Amino acid sequence: MTATGSIGRRLTLLLAGVAALLSVLSWSMVTGLAWQAAERTQDNVLAASATSIAETLRSEQGEVRLELPYSAFSMLGAISEERVFYNVMAGSALLTGYEDLPVSTLAPPAPGRVSFSTSEYRGSQIRMASVTRLVLVGTGPVPVTVTVAQTRGGVATIAGDLSQLAAILSVAFFVVAVALSAFAARASLRPLNEIAQAVSRRGPSDLRPLRRAAPAELAPLMTSLNRLMDRLGQSIRRSEDFIAEAAHRVRTPLATVRAQAEIVLRSVRDEDEKQRLRRIIRAVDESSRSAGQLLDHATVAYRAEHLVREPVDLADLAARTAASLGPTAAMKDILIQMDTEPVPVVGDPVLLNNALRNVLDNAVKYSPAETTIALRVRADHGEARATVADEGPGLGDGPAEALTERFRRGSNTEGVVGSGLGLTIAEDVLLAHGGRLELETDHHGRGACVSLVLPSA
Amino acid sequence: MRYLLVEDNRELAEAVVNRLELDGHAVDHAASLAEAEDCLAVASYDLILLDVMLPDGDGRTFLTQNRAHLETPVIVLTARSQVSDRVGALDQGADDYITKPFDFSELEARCRAVLRRRGGAARNEIALGQAVFDPLAGTLSHRSETITLRNREIRLMEVFTRHPGQILSKSQLMDRLFSYDAEVTENAIEVYVGRLRRHIDGKGVRIETVRGLGYRMETDDA
Numbered sequence: 001m002t003a004t005g006s007i008g009r010r011l012t013l014l015l016a017g018v019a020a021l022l023s024v025l026s027w028s029m030v031t032g033l034a035w036q037a038a039e040r041t042q043d044n045v046l047a048a049s050a051t052s053i054a055e056t057l058r059s060e061q062g063e064v065r066l067e068l069p070y071s072a073f074s075m076l077g078a079i080s081e082e083r084v085f086y087n088v089m090a091g092s093a094l095l096t097g098y099e100d101l102p103v104s105t106l107a108p109p110a111p112g113r114v115s116f117s118t119s120e121y122r123g124s125q126i127r128m129a130s131v132t133r134l135v136l137v138g139t140g141p142v143p144v145t146v147t148v149a150q151t152r153g154g155v156a157t158i159a160g161d162l163s164q165l166a167a168i169l170s171v172a173f174f175v176v177a178v179a180l181s182a183f184a185a186r187a188s189l190r191p192l193n194e195i196a197q198a199v200s201r202r203g204p205s206d207l208r209p210l211r212r213a214a215p216a217e218l219a220p221l222m223t224s225l226n227r228l229m230d231r232l233g234q235s236i237r238r239s240e241d242f243i244a245e246a247a248h249r250v251r252t253p254l255a256t257v258r259a260q261a262e263i264v265l266r267s268v269r270d271e272d273e274k275q276r277l278r279r280i281i282r283a284v285d286e287s288s289r290s291a292g293q294l295l296d297h298a299t300v301a302y303r304a305e306h307l308v309r310e311p312v313d314l315a316d317l318a319a320r321t322a323a324s325l326g327p328t329a330a331m332k333d334i335l336i337q338m339d340t341e342p343v344p345v346v347g348d349p350v351l352l353n354n355a356l357r358n359v360l361d362n363a364v365k366y367s368p369a370e371t372t373i374a375l376r377v378r379a380d381h382g383e384a385r386a387t388v389a390d391e392g393p394g395l396g397d398g399p400a401e402a403l404t405e406r407f408r409r410g411s412n413t414e415g416v417v418g419s420g421l422g423l424t425i426a427e428d429v430l431l432a433h434g435g436r437l438e439l440e441t442d443h444h445g446r447g448a449c450v451s452l453v454l455p456s457a
Numbered sequence: 458m459r460y461l462l463v464e465d466n467r468e469l470a471e472a473v474v475n476r477l478e479l480d481g482h483a484v485d486h487a488a489s490l491a492e493a494e495d496c497l498a499v500a501s502y503d504l505i506l507l508d509v510m511l512p513d514g515d516g517r518t519f520l521t522q523n524r525a526h527l528e529t530p531v532i533v534l535t536a537r538s539q540v541s542d543r544v545g546a547l548d549q550g551a552d553d554y555i556t557k558p559f560d561f562s563e564l565e566a567r568c569r570a571v572l573r574r575r576g577g578a579a580r581n582e583i584a585l586g587q588a589v590f591d592p593l594a595g596t597l598s599h600r601s602e603t604i605t606l607r608n609r610e611i612r613l614m615e616v617f618t619r620h621p622g623q624i625l626s627k628s629q630l631m632d633r634l635f636s637y638d639a640e641v642t643e644n645a646i647e648v649y650v651g652r653l654r655r656h657i658d659g660k661g662v663r664i665e666t667v668r669g670l671g672y673r674m675e676t677d678d679a
Contacts, residue, residue, distance in 0.1 A: 258558040259561070324553075330608045331636060
């Protein structure tokens with residue numbers, strides 16, 4: 001399975017990107033508006049100032065006269081402490097003010113209208129407002145232009161202040177938006193994670209459909225997941241049914257043959273014929289045991305791949321396994337002596353039971369009549385250990401480890417029915433649980449000692 | 458003891474009935490769950506042997522349905538070998554299970570173990586001379602003294618008490634005493650007969666050797 005990036009991260013990045021874009025956009029808009037507002041304020045004040053001066057224009061004895069009202073300049077100071085310039089021109093003659101103020105003389109504004117312009121003056125940028133009025137002097141009207149100018153530093157400061165404020169707000173907005181995006185991404189992915197958890201919490205054999213409320217977008221996923229589980233369940237049921245049916249078909253006739261042979265054995269008098277019948281029964285036992293072990297082996301292989309992990313008390317498991325083999329052991333007057341203390345392990349109780357049963361079954365099979373099998377369960381150096389020691393012939397010559405190979409039987413097993421799979425199954429189960437099988441012959445050369453070692457819970 | 462065998466395979470059922478009757482039990486045979494219901498309606502049993510795969514349903518379902526009102530112990534006969542299946546049978550209320558094909562001696566041993574554990578009302582004590590033999594408890598009582606016999610001794614004793622006065626060959630006894638999965642010699646029989654003789658010594662019952670033929674149990678009052 002290849003991961004193609006996290007949806008959560010992608011969603012967060014996408015939302016953060018949008019937030020960044022919006023932040024920059026809103027910052028530039030606020031900055032632009034601040035400039036505009038500041039400029040318009042300055043323009044209005046300049047216009048008012050120029051107009052109030054123009055209002056004082058009058059003709060007196062053939063000359064144009066004016067007053068410079070105090071308010072015309074004080075209102076300019078209201079915006080900011082900036083330098084103020086002015087001039088008043090009658091036609092192209094300077095009446096008063098700064099002569100070199102770069103007033104555009106090419107296109108004087110229409111009378112009564114205010115015109116604005118921006119230019120460079122004495123090393124600073126200035127904004128100028130000009131008002132023209134016609135004053136009747138002598139024979140005809142003379143256009144008199146009043147121009148008031150102010151440097152733009154104040155406007156820049158105001159606009160800059162506003163822009164800085166907007167920048168701080170934008171960054172704050174961005175940070176909050178990113179945090180919210182991460183939260184939103186996680187929140188919208190939560191149902192997905194919940195479904196994943198619900199599926200992974202289940203045991204391997206739990207194939208019931210998922211029945212939980214999910215957002216509409218996840219409905220198709222849920223439906224296909226449920227459909228998949230349904231199909232899986234059906235196929236498992238089919239193969240389980242098949243195994244059960246196969247076992248039934250093979251074993252029932254074997255059971256009949258065996259039962260009939262036993263009946264005949266009782267009525268037959270001839271010792272040779274009896275011996276032959278006994279051989280038939282042994283062969284039946286051999287084949288049914290092999291069939292059983294093969295099916296067990298297949299089951300173990302399947303379950304080991306989908307290991308159930310639940311708390312199991314090894315002592316309790318040992319007690320139950322010993323109890324189920326009790327009658328078989330009793331037939332040979334074998335005593336299974338229990339010496340256990342509670343040892344918690346984690347694993348599949350069915351598999352662990354199977355492993356222990358195989359080992360114990362071997363011990364019962366190979367033990368002589370009226371002996372004792374010691375079953376000991378102990379916690380030992382962080383490991384759980386179930387040891388089965390019998391008083392049988394031991395494990396024979398050759399390496400003990402080889403006995404766990406498939407279909408391998410000990411060198412001294414002649415005369416005892418077996419399939420050679422028992423220890424293989426036990427070892428497979430233990431390996432699947434992260435444990436191991438230890439085999440040894442007792443120090444006195446009598447009796448096999450088989451330990452099932454598991455990591456402690 | 459009265460047994461109910463629920464098994465659809467006629468030949469296997471016949472063999473099991475045959476064997477159980479030989480041991481002195483009364484056995485009713487039902488070939489389906491419906492027949493089993495009929496039998497349970499009219500008679501009471503000490504033990505039920507129940508196959509899991511029956512033509513009209515799963516034996517385990519039957520077990521779950523009837524467990525509540527059924528006092529009788531049940532041993533499940535299964536052709537499956539999966540442990541999960543066996544464990545399942547026990548969970549559903551079976552007292553024990555046995556995998557087909559089974560050894561009659563093992564079936565007998567499991568029946569005995571279940572009956573003993575359930576401590577059923579039915580006791581079948583057998584008077585032997587001045588002693589009393591209880592095959593279920595595995596005890597031999599004489600006056601105030603009670604001996605507990607070992608499993609093989611019990612089974613040997615049972616065979617003798619079922620056939621009083623009959624000559625039983627070593628080979629016959631061997632097949633009753635040992636399962637077939639291990640080679641045993643006829644000497645083993647002599648060992649067990651020797652032990653039984655010590656247990657019954659002076660209790661009005663004897664095991665005689667019939668040279669070249671086998672053994673015979675005789676009681677003083679017979």
